[in-house]
Amino acid sequence: MQSMLEQAVGGSTNASALQMSKSEARSAVLGASLGTLFEWYDFYVYGLVATVVAKRFFAGLDPTSAFILALMGFGAGFIVRPLGAVIFGRIGDMIGRKYTFLVTIVIMGGATFGTGLLPTYEVAGILAPVLLVGLRLLQGLAIGGEYGGAAVYVSEHAPKGKRGFYTSWIQTTGTAGMLLALVVVIATTFVTGDHFSVWGWRIPFLVSLPLLVVSLKIRASLHESPIFKKMKEQGTSSRAPLREAFGNWKNLRVVLIALGGVCAGQTVIYFTCQFFPLFFLTQTLKVDSKTANTLVMVALMIGCPLFVVFGALSDRVGRKPVLLFGLILAGATFFPIYKGLTHYANPALERAQKLAPVILHADLSECSFQFNPTGTKRFTSSCDVAKQLLAQSGANYETVGATAGSIATVELGNTVIRSYAASSMTPAESAGADKSFRSSIAVALKQAGYPASAAPTEINYFGVLALLVLLMGYAAATYSVVGATLVELFPARIRYTSFSVPYHVATGWLGGLQPTVSFALIAQIGNIYSGLWYPTIVIAVSTVVAVLFLRETKNVDVHV
Template identity: 55%
Template sequence: MGAKVQAASGEAKQGGGRDVLVIGASSLGTVFEWYDFYLYGSLAPIITSHFFSGVNETTGFILALLAFAAGFAIRPLGAVIFGRLGDLWGRKNTFLITMLLMGLSTFVVGLLPSYAQIGVAAPIALVVMRLVQGLALGGEYGGAATYVAEHAPAGKRGFYTSWIQTTATIGLFLSLAVILATRTHLGEDAFKAWAWRIPFLVSLLLLGVSLWIRLKLHESPTFQRMIAEGKGTKKPLAEAFGQWANLKIVLLALVGLTMGQAVVWYTGQFYALFFLEKVLKLDGAQANLLVAAGLLIGTPFFVIFGWLSDRIGRKWIILAGCLLAAATYFPIFKALTVAANPMLAQAEAAAPVTVSTDPATCAFQFDLIGKAKFNSPCDVAKAALAKAGAPYRVIDAGTGAPTTVQVGRVTLSGFDPAGATGKAFAAARKAWEGELADQLKVAGYPAKADAKRVDQPKVVGLLALLVIYVTMVYGPIAAMLVELFPTRIRYTAMSLPYHIGNGWFGGFLPTTAFAIVAATGDIYSGLWYPVIIAAVTAVVGGLFLKDTRNRPIED
């Protein structure tokens, strides 16, 4: 038996051809999994209209983002379940299971009836599928990264694993490309009505290709050697998280690495897309195209920074990316506004909007079941401004003060129904909202971005810069996480901090940031979330983590 294991191990180490197969098969399968997972995020505005149409627009979009985040919330559980299986049964077999779960659940999303057809059962079924996807992805990444790293020769782990790191961005790029092709071929009306399902249904074909490729792989030679030498563990969870020496490293990996890496990643790729489409009101197809172009330019830097980390170390490249992001996000997103929707930027500068009111009369307009009524003068004003896409500030006018809305130098009295109810109330509200809309139009606030006035080269350049930050924090991180933990618990121990960081801190970023924007009216206020977390990671990682590039992993 030992001879057979050694022979298999030796075979897996043979030359460049085997290395190319290992990297290519692992990466391609992971690309398809990310494609499946990110389709939902790319189509969140459309999914809102089909699965959350029973609530108001702001609530519906937040709920759609929460359903998006549900897949991230459960990823740590997937990391624990499949990480344990990977350390007990092997890397290859485990990530074959995760791929099957991901592909089938994505295909089912393309078949789900809408809210109009089956009511509240539609969003519930959608969330269930997102949870299955999250479980699968929780087991996939750790397996693929560990598998490739354990095949890599010393001094090249950063370079080898950086190819795995490209898969998330390539998966997003692939999802955007399929969405854009479907939109272009069938038209925007058909896409919004039913053709949005096509990219989900395509995942079944990708699943077949991925399984066929990965079945050609052998088990990791490092894992085989460990089993042959009898050095494996029967209790990977207890050893990884029940022993302080290992748990301390898990916690430092979370706070000092993956937490900041996650928010930089999701700001640079997902929040940027939401910001263009939902906040700056760009056409969905144009926003997809611009983000795809930025991804295309930035993606090669994953490999560049992975290669560089083999020469100068992993830690400071990752932390430099966090610091750069924290220092420059506000000016970058403000520049995006000027380039993508110059009319909005000009109107905001020339005629800023403020809502003066008693803050006690303002509600956070999130209604889970669609029954709440937001009818106070403050709520009516904020809802109308949000719907119009006009940024605003709320000023505390004192207890009992009446609500007023100032657009530039013009001040409007707040909505006053004068005791009207029923249809009369609705008519009065509509009339007041019309008066505000007229004033916003006079002040130059656009209902949507003018596609002809978008400075596309500048937008793509800014988006590419955001992606380069992503490559700095993400390119070297797989190698560093693998190097932090011993072979017998590696799959389990590295997967949990990665998926808590990326699943919770990163996955909830779009929801949290958009909720902050909805509550404050300041379209940039959501950026405080990634800025603060990235800065904390830079400090903790800089003080308490050591670089790992020269550590051996065959232990």
């Protein structure tokens, strides 16, 4: 990384104008990137241990509800990201880029480390999930000011004609963060063995402390952005960045274009390409976690350099062509790629879905759309209970209306299995009914040819890996240009605020909730691929907005 950056800086005729040495350029990229690496590391660690978090912090619920509520830990942090963007974006435009992302990394790192110290439900009862969600909220606020500050800081240091290349290094940190998280979790699982679900899960959170110390030391040694320093010296920095950014239609229009044409499509692609595949492989296709983690890890290593490749390409051909390339290809091929993952990873499941269709008979009025971003609602009707279990089983099913007030039943061949209404039962009765229902469904699925897990001998590892790398390429094409594009769209005096808000509205509310929305769609429609409709529709809207309204920005002067 350093040698490539040295070549970039050494070949720039603009270095003296920026008053930036080679070491300062490398430090700017490294210091900014480590913070975003930290951000993504925590995100992926939490996702990788979500099943353990569900057991340790939501022990009073059934396994399905506990897992869904554990995923809501993502939602809690993501929902408040735009608020963090408003708070820290304003500080960044008024006080400085460096000071702001020093504060955000301390808060963010403290929340990550603190998660590893939390008492579990067995020890603290309801206080345990409350503290967990509280730390996720605190971290979400800090992250709201993190990425925007990093991208603005690097862009304002970058030589002319190199902003795509420079900021693309920050984009690699999402992939690097997931790779680091996978390595740490796999290593911890190997070392702690059966103790991982008891106390070993804490280690990945606790080992974030050294990363925080190193990141903080590097960031503290950095100089303020030369563009911001010049504005402060001349007295031209904004005194009311929020009003200037969102109270002025000329700038607000650009914010909306950035949100709809750049951030929305990019963020759902990123989550569908880099995060959702691991859930799909393990939860839906029943590939064992070690195999799935290894395949994703290798794909990440292969795909990570593509961010820099596409970032540098955008310096030559423009941000918009590279962005549209990724948007259009992803939107057109998500469904065949995920069907290909099923074909290569679990062909027995693919055969069973074709030969043994499942039918859910239920009173449609009691079937809920199981989207629950706050985690406050429980789905207890017999229809919802059946849908949750079938969605997790990997079975495609059709929902057929039944007599009003009747208990839902699952039909599989000649077997009919009765669901249960948890709302009319005591907790003990509900637990017993759930165990019996799960057991009956598992037996019926097995008899119909549905595999309990993907057979290692039937997995086409090369085929799965090739499709995962293709997904990584889509993520790289769209995400690589986001930092440079958003910086170039907005004037320097309100850049931090204008950049951060659309980015985190998209990341927090559109991308961060993608696993939850997709799971709800799968349960609602009854098809394991139906969750892909959400990113596909968002991508289509984003493509239209980008084509019609997004201007090319690669030659913009970011000093004004």
